[in-house]
Amino acid sequence: MSRETGLNTPGTGRTVPFLPGMSYNNVARSRHAKSHIFEFKIGVGRNLAPTAMEVDPLERVITTASAPRPETTGENGVFQQDVAQQTKFIPSFVGLDGKVLRFLAVMSESVPEALDEGLRNRQFSILYYLVDDSMMIIEQRVENSGYVQGVFMKRHRVPRTISSSSPDADVTDFVSLHDFADTQEIVVYGRIFRLTGCNEFTSEFYRSNGIPLSVRATTAANMDSERQAYSDFSQSRATTGGMTQQTRGRTGMTETDTALLKPSQRAGMKRAKFLKFNNKVLRFYCVWDDRKSMFGDKKNYVLNYYLADDAVEVLERYGANEGRDPYPKLVKKSKVPKKFVGIASMGVSVDDVSDFSYIRDSDLVVGQHVEVYGRQLFLYDCDVFTRDFYRTVYDIEQPPNCRPSEEMIEYPIQTEPPYTGYGTEEDSIASFYRLVPKAPSYDALKQEELDRIIFRWKAKFDMSQMGHAGPDDSKRRFVVSFFMADSTLAVYEPPVSNSGFVGGKFLERQRVRKHDTGKHESVYITEADVLVDLPATVWINGYPFVLLECDRFTLRYRNKGNIASLLSIDSVHEKIALAISDGMDEFLSELQSRDVKGNGTVFLDQFVQALDKYDTQLDEDELIALVQHWDTEKTGVVKYHDFIAGIKEA
Secondary structure (H helix, E strand, O other): OOOOOOOOOOOOOOOOOOOOOOOOOOOOOOOOOOOOOEEEEOOEEEEOOOEEEEEOOOOOOEEEEEOOOOOEOOOOOOEOOOHHHOOOOOOHHHHOOOOEEEEEEEEEEEOOOOOOOOEEEEEEEEEEEOOOOEEEEEEOOOOOOOOOOEEEEEEEOOEOOOOOOOOOOOOOOEOOHHHHOOOOEEEEOOEEEEEEEEOHHHHHHHHHOOOOOOOOEOOOOOOOOHHHHHHHHHHHHHHOOOOOHHHHHHHOOOOOOHHHOOHHHHHHHHHHHHHHHOOOEEEEEEEEEOOOOOOOOEEEEEEEEEOOOOEEEEEEEOOOOOOOOOOOEEEEEEOOEOOOOOOOOOOOOHHHOOHHHEOOHHHOOOOOEEEEOOEEEEEEEEOHHHHHHHHHHHOOOOOOOOOOOOOOOOOOOOOOOOOOOOOOHHHHHHHHHOOOOOOOOOOHHHHHHHOOOEEEEEEEEOOOOOOOOOOOHHHOOEEEEEEOOOOEEEEEEOOOOOOOOOOEEEEEEEOOEOOOOOOOOOOEOOHHHHOOOOOEEEEEOOEEEEEEEEOHHHHHHHOOOOHHHOOOHHHHHHHHHHHHOOOHHHHHHHHHHOOOOOOOEEEHHHHHHHHHOOOOOOOHHHHHHHHHHHOOOOOOEEEHHHHHHHHHHO
């Protein structure tokens, strides 16, 4: 007998008991490793224990049941199983990856701040991830709800709520999938969620694993109310040429919401849809008319609907010499919500939202409006491929081109805002018309021509209209000046000794608003308000001034140079007669000596020179009035015999 066959080792078939002291060391052994059931090879852990593999044909979730540690039998001393015959091991984090249980739940909470709403029911979707037993709760969006929605609880392992007085309390215990079985309520951080339904995958998972489930599965899985809104919308369009449920049934198309599917099923459906509808695009021509709003305009767009992924793209259309900057895309290729309510919450992807909340091909009909991020685009035409698609798939005929005719739009009038009171009015209004205000411009030629035209009046207070008049205000006198160059007023009070008033500038030169006008109204005093018959009352900054008399320049300007109509010619004759008195004969001889033609007439300059020899004290206006009176024919000569007779009669 060889030494190899006589070894008392397991598997030799010897009857010698395998006991201490009854063994024999094999000197020919090259491996002396200790018996073990777990080892690492090439950096990968491997379980050497035999496993019984059980595969769920529906979920493809591999559940492992480890066999006991290899032991020898009492009789033949052989191993129960051969390590080499073990089946392939798949870790749970690989088999359960992407497996998510989805439940619908309702939570009722009190609303103390609203008197007409005692309880509020909030809709939630509870996601339970089998790979790591974590949970995430998403609240379904409700328009105009008044509170934040979206991700209600981030994904993490949730501790099970157990009373601290319970003997089974364990702070390390977490909510598992068994907590959803055979119950209709689950407590998460003290909040009670009432389970109302689940999806098909969740129901089948519990059934295949032999776990009872109280809630029933629903294929609709109303994650939000938009599915029902879409159904009502589709039914209402049956009479308008839209796609109905019966139409989709005839064409073999199904109303599947990819948000209710598992990631693997969703990827498969996307792949199949891509292979079927790749490079197939529905094209609609639309217009957005926003001319009724301020700075609005009418623009043309092209709406492309990609059948492969239900994405929408909106491009701008430019005509020849339209003068617009090239900005080709209004909306890039993406899924567009039917009703934009804001940016989605963090953690919510496009695939988590129901497909019925986005614009679909059934929503695009020629002759109707479609909302794209708040803009109402009117679809007025489509291309030939789009018409053939709707005719073949949906058995409907898109309406013909219905582009709206150009109509006159009444644009809103841009009114100037009221004056703020800061700075000059020209500076303030410049900031309304320009982002970077420019200095107010003025007519330099006009100011140069009118710079020397200044009207002056002697004035006093109108005591009958003074609200708070002092006892000495009736004695005060003023000089009111009006500057034609810029329509400004200045009031000066001449100093009077021992009057009790300082005198000087009563009002700085400035534009003055009319009386009884608002602070922000731009109605100012002009020359028409001051060039009136005297005496007249003019309100200047809340003070009533009585214009008593004006200077000669103002008088001439107001009467357009007709001085003769303003002066009494008899008073002028009296002044001349008083100056000449007894020298009338000498004055007549002087005029005759200046009569060159000897016909009893003298030229105007000779006539004025003859009067200058006598101290008549006539001013310029009186001389002009005298010449206008005696030179009626405008010939430039004066009949001095008639003039002498007129003086004698004075």
